[in-house]
Amino acid sequence: MRQSARPVITLTTDFGWQDSYAGELKIVLARLAPEARIIDITHSIPPQDVAAASFVLERLISHFQGAGVHLAVVDPGVGSARRALLARVKEQVVVCPDNGLITWAARWYPDHFSTYEILWRPDEMSATFHGRDLFAPVAAMVANGEFSEEKHCRPIADPVLLPMDFAKAGAGRGEVIYVDHYGNAVTNVRREAIGEPPKRVVIKNRDIGPIRETYAAVIDGEPLALIGSSGLLEIAIRNGSAAHALKIAVGDVVGLA
């Protein structure tokens, strides 16, 4: 199959879908990077939830092939001294505030990961909307091939990372790191970390049996554990919401025995 020649810019924000903010970002990108394909990933990151955005951003990076630019803006520290970040992950570039958004990308790709502080600034910049005024123009310049790490950045070795990581191999436990809109609870337990297949997975003091291949392995309304499309252990309910029915939230512990 053919590969695209058009640069791709993806958008991951907490701007919501109801105000003009996501639109303002997109009209800046359409003007400054007219050749780019702009892809809304989500604007529904819960307000200020850097951890959730970091998870979504990593999913995107993992499934993206080739070169591309990811613009990620969840920016509770806008107007403070927080730095502006450019990260290279595999062949991709992430443009975002330096507040932990690239945590999960750093965990998955520690050997294909480098970070820069963005020193370039636009002529005019509001105090409250750097997504539109700083990060979007940088993303456009990257997509256009007009941005230079040497000229517009300085390398940094200490990007902000959240205190989140994979469960240790063989630890027999992990924790919920993301709950999706179906109510599936994704954990930090990687397929490779599981070792001997556990006889049972336990969450909220409930034994939900061994790891299954598909949702269809249990009947409607029954909980199950499986390796999700992310390659991570997930807790789900077939045709239902595990988060709701089992009252699972981010941070809950899952046991494998």
Added chain:
Amino acid sequence: MRQSARPVITLTTDFGWQDSYAGELKIVLARLAPEARIIDITHSIPPQDVAAASFVLERLISHFQGAGVHLAVVDPGVGSARRALLARVKEQVVVCPDNGLITWAARWYPDHFSTYEILWRPDEMSATFHGRDLFAPVAAMVANGEFSEEKHCRPIADPVLLPMDFAKAGAGRGEVIYVDHYGNAVTNVRREAIGEPPKRVVIKNRDIGPIRETYAAVIDGEPLALIGSSGLLEIAIRNGSAAHALKIAVGDVVGLA
């Protein structure tokens, strides 16, 4: 006016707008069908609600002109033995799980409708996300003109259809098949099936009068019946929600007398 030469791929899913799933679909399409215009129709089909998706998909097919590809993924049976479906409707192609999603398209266009089981499989496929791994690549290949029903499919005459159909002409009754976000309740009663204009339309034991031409025919907050933009009888409240005020849900009976 001009016709587009770019292929169009539309997206109708229950993936929601908050996770990475819709984005993962779109980056696959952007990579594999770089010339295509990708149009988000909705990702807000209620989780696993095949009937609602079938209605939305048919609306889209009815208003689409010329050739196009519709990728529809509401897939509660992913990982089970359910088949992968390609349907031709008019000049359009629908790519989706074979679980009833094409029901309303089949009802509207029985004479311009043919179905195939997709036998092609990608080199790698997760057990839980065929939207990304199977259906999106097929949609891209169709858009690129690289997919062959002869080579990659087999014709089938028994696609899964839900037990839903139009009200019989002159039956004097029908039922609600879809409730939209305004709270308008769409029924399965076609304009052509009504015959003699009824003196009154009755829903939830309430007489809401004859069929009107427009919302503006009643005062604010009053219920009314009209033929909606779908060509189907709808129950609405002017500048209000009929579903909420009259507690209407899918399956409720509407009478015409």
Added chain:
Amino acid sequence: MRQSARPVITLTTDFGWQDSYAGELKIVLARLAPEARIIDITHSIPPQDVAAASFVLERLISHFQGAGVHLAVVDPGVGSARRALLARVKEQVVVCPDNGLITWAARWYPDHFSTYEILWRPDEMSATFHGRDLFAPVAAMVANGEFSEEKHCRPIADPVLLPMDFAKAGAGRGEVIYVDHYGNAVTNVRREAIGEPPKRVVIKNRDIGPIRETYAAVIDGEPLALIGSSGLLEIAIRNGSAAHALKIAVGDVVGLA
């Protein structure tokens, strides 16, 4: 940087993201204006909320540079005698029902503002969905350079405007005109209208101090006043919802003393 040669059509509606309506609009535009870049701004204007849509539309117009077409459809009067409107604002064209949607654009750009009644009609038009049947084709024709104010319109000097305007300079008070999804409350007080910086801003009988530069000027959970990215006085709570915590709604009075 380069300027786009592709025409841009932006979409601002109350159609929601769950039904087929926004999709129907987009497939009409893709067919009739195949060269255009179509940008979803929002489909989440609260149903029938012309004032909110007017605010969002103005934000968009203010940040848009160069030529572009804005299609705005919040149309509670569809099917009544309300006129169809084409407004020129700066180099941009707005296509919408004549029901007040262009109010805030008119307030911001009174000297770069002209209005026309659209007289052109399509061959077929539903009674309830002029967005799809009338406004989208007009927007496509404008984007294509195929629409003529002389031929398809008549100039009008009395577009419908809502009874909303900026606070008078030095008035020492204003009111909330928009609440965004973060819970920030935007007022009608322009930066230029404030004059001497006030010692305190008062809302809901609560003194929230002077006008700050950024959210980071207060601690988490504290309310503050600042000039938002709109150039208007805003009431916010750092990493929280001012609308929720202070029970602020559109129409509430803000005092500057």
